Amino acid sequence: MSILVLGTTALDTVTTPSGRRREMLGGSAVHFAMSASHFTPVHLVAVVGRDFPRRHVDFLRKRGVDVTALTIEDGTTFRWEGEYRGDLNTALTLSTQLGVLATFRPCIAQHQRCIENIFLANVDPDIQRHLLERMRSVRLVGLDSMNYWIDHKRRSLVRLLKKVDIFVANDAEARSLSGETHLIKAARGLRKMGAPMVVIKKGEHGAFVSFKDSFFCLPAYPVETIVDPTGAGDTFAGGFMGYLATAKNLNDAAIKKAISYGTVMASFNVEGFGVERAARLTKRDVARRLKRFRDSVSF
């Protein structure tokens, strides 16, 4: 079962204690796609400008990502520049240039309207809703957002929450949208707002899922040297949703496996700048780390 991801495709300039990279391939949809493509075919829905390097498109295609719905518009590609200091938990945004993202309207091919698994990665909730309304036979819809939309398009986002199966948020977003400080209560609050399943990402502290009467929590996989945390959340979501897209049932076992895959994929992501580490990741690397992770948490 393939999955379609809507989000940003960006050129990221990032500085961390490990160094600096200029105009790397990045964006929420790209990080998600790189991760999810380890599990299932991925269709990318995003926009770039005429300045977007051709080699990035080729790279995604080689990675098995369907770029039919990657629109190229007149104008410049979305650019983000950020810096991480100290414990690398929070990015300091130095600049954001929306470029063609400012007027983005997702455009998908007819055959893509029948894809059943969808991930609405972080973009304007109105754009997310626009795409979702075009889909014909949804089976599983995941949604991510960010504090900017929680603050500026709260109503649109809350309306969208009722139309998705899974809401994925980091701790700060979950607190901000639910109004609850305690994360377990925040997750419950978000479920009351409409999303049947809520996934809270806590960065170095792992992630948990609140769904029906179940609660699953896993720590992060221990990574000694974090090179660049950019995209870790989207990479987690890619592993989580990518695995669930292939799972027959949305039962407890599948959800736990999905969190573990999300965790392991995210741990690889932070070991390199941008998608550097993800680019040379093999199925064997993933399987080996999953086993180590399972051994370390099972008792």
Added chain:
Amino acid sequence: MSILVLGTTALDTVTTPSGRRREMLGGSAVHFAMSASHFTPVHLVAVVGRDFPRRHVDFLRKRGVDVTALTIEDGTTFRWEGEYRGDLNTALTLSTQLGVLATFRPCIAQHQRCIENIFLANVDPDIQRHLLERMRSVRLVGLDSMNYWIDHKRRSLVRLLKKVDIFVANDAEARSLSGETHLIKAARGLRKMGAPMVVIKKGEHGAFVSFKDSFFCLPAYPVETIVDPTGAGDTFAGGFMGYLATAKNLNDAAIKKAISYGTVMASFNVEGFGVERAARLTKRDVARRLKRFRDSVSF
């Protein structure tokens, strides 16, 4: 295999969003003992003043805690007053009255010198060393401390690190003593300083163990309403060390089980003020929650 714990026995006055309790039974050794006594006989080594309520001694004895080495001295019992606000992660100390703790010299019976498992809960590292030197045939020694001793008796503490098997610290203490921000590196640094096994407690984010080539991490058990976090760290240590005291080998399986017991015991502790919840805890409660916890993290 019984365990001997050295630490404080206190009268705690605590205010949290759930309410306030005056002069409850508390202290590092008490919280540890309440937890460890679920696994193995516990000998308490501490001091109280003449004002210490008789009923607290009876209560500990009833709980199966050997109070032979609970010295009663002329003077007042150690008192701590604190308040938790907001997310309950950090205690605001309102007052500390050392009383008889200021001149405490642990005094144990001859037969107690042969106890093989020892936990040096948070007191002055010179007192911890004094006790440890009196023990005859140690098998497993655990050590806890706090930022005050890291700042004021760093040299004594570092010397002691080389004489113990397990060092238990919270995240702030681990960072402060090792000088490393990244917790995995902090744990490694503390091991280089002498403790073969390091346990880092991260509060609501769980705990991890660094030992030889192994790394085990578990999230906290999800508790929806935290009533009072006082003593959660000592309760964790009590479950961890209490279980290990009964384990034949210090292998990976035993360590993982020990973390899980520590986690579960701590989760009960925070559900009531002081030792209220621990006081009415049954073996069945523990077994049931351990099973739920195992189900939630295994995949």
